[in-house]
Structure formats: C-alpha cells, structure tokens
Amino acid sequence: xxxxxxxxxxxxxxxxxxxxNRALSYxxxxxxxxKQIALDPADFDIHNxxxxxxxxxxTRVPGTEGQVVAQNHFVNFFSSHLPLWQVSWQxxxxxxxxxxxxxxxxxNIIFKREPQWCIDRxxxxxxxxxxxxxxxxxxxxxxxxxxxxxxxxxxxxxxxKTIDAQLTKLWEGMEASGERSNVGVQIVLLDGEExxxxxxxxxxxYGSRALTTEWENSPLPGVATYHDPMDQISLFVLLDLxxxxxxxxxxxxxxxxxxxxxxxxxxxxxxxxxxxxxxxxSAFLSDHDKQPSxxxxxxxxxxxxxxxxKGVPIxxxxxxxxxLVWHTMDDDGDHLDMPTVHDWAKITVAFxxxxxxxxxxxxxxxx
Ligand SMILES: [Zn+2]
Numbered sequence: 198x199x200x201x202x203x204x205x206x207x208x209x210x211x212x213x214x215x216x217x218n219r220a221l222s223y224x225x226x227x228x229x230x231x232k233q234i235a236l237d238p239a240d241f242d243i244h245n246x247x248x249x250x251x252x253x254x255x256t257r258v259p260g261t262e263g264q265v266v267a268q269n270h271f272v273n274f275f276s277s278h279l280p281l282w283q284v285s286w287q288x289x290x291x292x293x294x295x296x297x298x299x300x301x302x303x304x305n306i307i308f309k310r311e312p313q314w315c316i317d318r319x320x321x322x323x324x325x326x327x328x329x330x331x332x333x334x335x336x337x338x339x340x341x342x343x344x345x346x347x348x349x350x351x352x353x354x355x356x357x358k359t360i361d362a363q364l365t366k367l368w369e370g371m372e373a374s375g376e377r378s379n380v381g382v383q384i385v386l387l388d389g390e391e392x393x394x395x396x397x398x399x400x401x402x403y404g405s406r407a408l409t410t411e412w413e414n415s416p417l418p419g420v421a422t423y424h425d426p427m428d429q430i431s432l433f434v435l436l437d438l439x440x441x442x443x444x445x446x447x448x449x450x451x452x453x454x455x456x457x458x459x460x461x462x463x464x465x466x467x468x469x470x471x472x473x474x475x476x477x478x479s480a481f482l483s484d485h486d487k488q489p490s491x492x493x494x495x496x497x498x499x500x501x502x503x504x505x506x507k508g509v510p511i512x513x514x515x516x517x518x519x520x521l522v523w524h525t526m527d528d529d530g531d532h533l534d535m536p537t538v539h540d541w542a543k544i545t546v547a548f549x550x551x552x553x554x555x556x557x558x559x560x561x562x563x564x
Contacts, residue, residue: 224556226547231463232472234543234550240355241348241538243530249274249358250351250538254341254530257333259389259403260301267331267350268306271386274354275308279361282308282384283316289407294400295335295393303389303403306331308357311381312368320421322381323431325552327353327545330390330404330437330500334524341529344520346390348533349436352542353384359546366558379422380431382553387500402500409503427507432456432552434512435501439541441520442534443477448484449513451492456512461485463547464540473543474536481540 240249252270257263275282285307290300315322329349333342341347360382371377389403412426423429432453448457461482467473468480501511522528550556 249354253347293393305404306386309383320417322379325382326430326433328385328435330387334391344440348440355542363555363558405500437515440533444516449496460548473540
C-alpha cells in the first residue's frame with residue numbers, strides 16, 4: 198500500500214510539473230491559423246443523417262435502443278474516418294430508482310490518439326481529456342437533450358476530425374527530428390450522467406463513477422510515467438449544456454483558471470478576426486479577468502466530480518444559468534442556435550490545437 202501511495206504522490210508531482218511546463222510552452226495559434234479553422238455546416242445540420250449531430254438527436258436512455266444507435270454512430274464515425282484513434286469501452290451495470298431490479302448497461306466509450314512512441318510504451322503520454330455525456334434523460338418521455346449533451350458530443354467528434362491529420366504531421370516531424378513530446382489526447386463519451394428520478398449521489402453520474410473506479414484501480418506498468426489512467430489526465434475538459442444562444446460560462450476553479458483564460462483568449466481573438474458566427478451581448482467565456490478572491494467553493498454538479506475528488510484538474514465548460522430549454526421537451530434540434538453551436542466547436546478545436554502544439558504544423562494538414 199505504501200509503495201502505491203508513494204507512486205501516486207510521485208505521479209501527482211509529475212503531473213504538476215507537466216502542467217506547469219505546458220503553461221510555459223503553450224504556443225498560441227497565429228491569426229492566420231485561427232482563421233483557417235473551417236467548419237462544414239453539414240456536420241451540424243440537424244436534418245443531415247450523414248452529419249455528426251443529426252444521428253444523436255434521438256432519445257439515448259441507457260438500456261434502450263437509442264443508446265445503441267448513439268454508440269454505433271460514434272464507433273462507425275471513428276472506424277470509418279479516424280481509424281488511428283484507439284477505441285476502448287468501459288462497461289458497468291447498475292440499478293436505478295426508476296427501473297427497479299433490472300440491471301441497466303452503462304457504457305463509456307474512449308477514443309484515444311497518441312504518438313507511436315507512447316503506444317509502444319503505455320502510460321508515458323499525458324492526455325488532454327475532452328469529455329461529454331451522450332445519454333439522455335429518461336423524463337419527460339421523448340426528451341432529446343440537444344444541448345444536454347448531443348451537441349457537445351458532436352463538437353468533440355468534429356474536434357477529432359479537424360486535428361487528426363495535423364497530429365499525424367506533428368508526430369512525423371517529431372519522429373524525424375528526434376524532439377519528441379509525450380502529449381496525447383482522448384475523447385471520453387460518458388454514459389449515465391442523468392438522474393433517473395432525482396439527482397442524488399447514487400442516482401446520477403453512473404458512467405463517470407464507474408470509470409473513475411476502474412481507472413484508479415488499473416495501475417500502469419512500472420516503467421510508465423504515470424501511475425494509472427486517472428493520473429494520465431493532464432486536463433479534464435467537460436462540455437455540457439452548450440448550444441443555446443447567449444451562453445455564459447464562468448471560470449469555476451482557480452486551479453485551472455489559467456486554462457480557462459487560454460480558451461477565453463481564443464474566443465476573443467477569433468471574434469475579433471471575424472472567425473466566429475454568433476453576435477452575443479458578451480463573450481461566452483466572460484471571466485477572463487476573474488480575480489483570485491472572486492473564486493468561491495461552489496461548482497455545478499456534473500461528470501467531472503468523481504474525477505475532481507481524485508485530484509484531476511478540471512475545466513468545466515457549462516453555462517450558468519442553464520439554457521432556458523434545460524430538461525424540457527424544447528431541448529431539441531430546432532431550438533439549438535446554430536451560430537453558437539458552430540462557435541463552440543471552433544473554440545474547442547482551437548483550444549485543442551494549442552494544447553497539442555499544432556501551431557507549426559503545415560496548414561495543408563488542416564481539414
Ligand atoms: Zn441533463
């Protein structure tokens with residue numbers, strides 16, 4: 198036990214060092230690169246069954262057909278278009294207050310992209326971890342959850358699609374020069390976020406609780422840099438309740454405010470460059486200048502909690518106040534504000550590109 202504890206402490210120290218290192222070496226995208234982040238509206242067209250979003254605008258309750266349809270959409274997209282992303286599943290079952298003794302399946306899906314040298318030596322890359330939940334709430338019957346969180350899932354798929362070829366180029370260049378960095382990215386699509394009856398510690402976050410339990414009990418090989426997959430998460434970026442017009446996303450955590458500022462700066466620059474579409478009264482990310490004394494100990498309960506309680510650094514991109522359509526039948530495709538959806542997708546891409554240090558990769562790798 199003592200040895201594991203020490204390894205965990207060492208892992209935490211390494212993570213802190215890497216975070217600090219990242220903060221220092223983080224390369225901003227140029228104006229030109231920000232303007233090159235294109236978006237095909239067909240990906241988010243709510244009527245385009247070949248797009249990223251439309252197939253998710255169905256009910257996606259665990260244990261129902263919709264859950265499987267959503268899963269197939271993710272897996273087919275990655276296997277057809279992005280085969281270099283390693284897919285893994287983390288499955289559990291559980292009962293809920295609404296479904297009696299029947300065991301429901303909760304199935305998280307993880308898509309990971311690492312350079313070859315980290316694939317060869319598992320547990321040596323830190324992982325930017327981009328997260329959204331794909332399940333939808335059981336009630337009201339027929340609830341779609343377009344902002345909650347079909348649209349965020351589609352934004353993450355779009356992010357993977359946009360950076361894929363650039364990552365290949367980046368790592369080819371590193372292989373050639375010998376200057377390798379151990380930075381990867383994973384997209385975690387979580388199941389069972391929603392409560393089935395009332396939000397409590399046991400009736401909510403079914404998928405994220407199961408995933409944290411499994412990851413913290415899956416030690417990596419002794420030669421790995423990190424102790425376990427939890428320790429490998431360099432930043433946990435959770436998107437939720439995004440897609441309504443006029444969003445306001447506060448900075449919730451002082452410890453990751455530096456990352457929030459990077460994302461806010463991206464939004465500001467892209468808006469000034471005319472690279473975004475919405476015309477909000479104020480920035481989506483308006484807490485850029487939040488002072489340390491203004492941080493409280495409150496946050497919005499969500500999938501990050503089981504990770505946060507284990508010391509994982511969190512950037513929570515969720516609107517406060519919640520969208521007006523929140524948990525109503527109006528949270529559907531027709532009520533999404535498409536310029537806002539597009540803007541969040543582009544901001545997420547730019548943030549990921551900066552984190553992965555894609556500034557100096559040939560722009561011909563942009564898709
Ligand atoms: Zn919800």
